[in-house]
Amino acid sequence: MSAPQTRSDLDLAQLRRTTGAIADAIGSVIEGKPDVVRIALTALLAEGHLLIEDVPGVGKTMLAKAMARAIDCSVRRVQFTPDLLPSDVTGVSIYNQETRDFEFKPGAIFANVVLGDEINRASPKTQSALLECMEERQVTVDGVTYHLEAPFIVVATQNPIEMEGTYPLPEAQRDRFLARVSMGYPGTASELAMLSSHGSSSPLDLVQPVATAADVRELVAQTREVWVSEAVKQYVVDISESTRSTSDLRLGASPRATLHLLRAARAQAALEGRDHVLPDDVQSLAVPVLAHRLLLTPDALLARRTAQDVVTNLVQRVPVPAGPVS
Incomplete structure (x- = not known):
């Protein structure tokens, strides 16, 4: 591509x-x-x-x-x-x-x-x-x-x-x-x-x-011109969707959060001197971009889980793109 x-x-x-x-x-x-x-x-x-x-x-x-x-x-x-x-x-x-x-x-x-x-x-x-x-x-x-x-x-x-x-x-x-x-x-x-x-x-x-x-x-x-492959875009969406289906959260990431995660990944790629976004950019920014928007369920709070822990676990479970990303 x-x-x-x-x-x-x-x-x-x-x-x-x-x-x-x-x-x-x-x-x-x-x-x-x-x-x-x-x-x-x-x-x-x-x-x-x-x-x-x-x-x-x-x-x-x-x-x-x-x-x-x-x-x-x-x-x-x-x-x-x-x-x-x-x-x-x-x-x-x-x-x-x-x-x-x-x-x-x-x-x-x-x-x-x-x-x-x-x-x-x-x-x-x-x-x-x-x-x-x-x-x-x-x-x-x-x-x-x-x-x-x-x-x-x-x-x-x-x-x-x-x-x-x-x-x-x-x-x-x-x-x-x-x-x-x-x-x-x-x-x-x-x-x-x-x-x-x-x-x-x-x-x-x-x-x-x-x-x-x-x-x-x-x-x-x-x-804004930093390139994002379709595989990475799908990866961003998959991470956001995973927050909406987990039993640990009663409020998952919004579509605005998905867009913010993509924009932040573009910015990090630019700071690294790259003209394209890698899955690593998305992974490293998932916690600071998503965690503060999420609401934990009472069970998760009783288990002393944090939103940061939930996002970290979800990112580890979401499959990383196998297709071309650059």
Whole structure:
């Protein structure tokens, strides 16, 4: 099976140079977490959104800020609190006495990189203000639709441990995040290095932009051209369908999740310098892309299984494509 002509047009060398520079810039702030940085870049190239979930103080917000500085795009931070209103996120129409007309005041969502800090502290009504923005990349206020400029990525953080004053993310909200990543505690060497680098000043102050918004748009366009064989597409669908039939889950992966898994696999292939997707790309991304969307059955919860465990087991059971994939 021959691939589309566009494969020869991919400038994979330039893509790797640019993404490598972005990864190095983020890595200068987030030490010892190359896998987490790679998932963040994968979400950026795949035009998705990233949910960073972990205990306090492990660098969730720092990762989002470092990525925003590295790509020199407009950045807005939203500190989610119980009293935050939907209009604070999307914007509001205000009557202008001089022009005698309503004037739209954009909310915090109008930026290339939107950092939603402690997203689970806002009420479900405020969280729902993000649904249209994240999926359709537009905002509708008073019947008027405003489009969001590309690139657009929501990087949200949440603390899964502290339950007081928090609201669980609705299934529709979680399904709009392309991937979920957990920072984890740093290694001994990384934590020791952090004491030196963070002791006198913030390493964020030293991060210099290595790409522009136009560069990121070009990287995204290049990523879309990465070729996916029919065998790999079928493999992605088979993995998603397996989550819908297992007895461990009461809610499996949605069609949106299937699409996100394919986009993420394209992005990872591009980061690796390949112009085609391999089954290995799909396998390595199945947990971060699918696990946060799934709901376990009561029996699975009693058996202390996690969504990550279920996805890992399903991926091991789904047959790997035997046909041509490159």
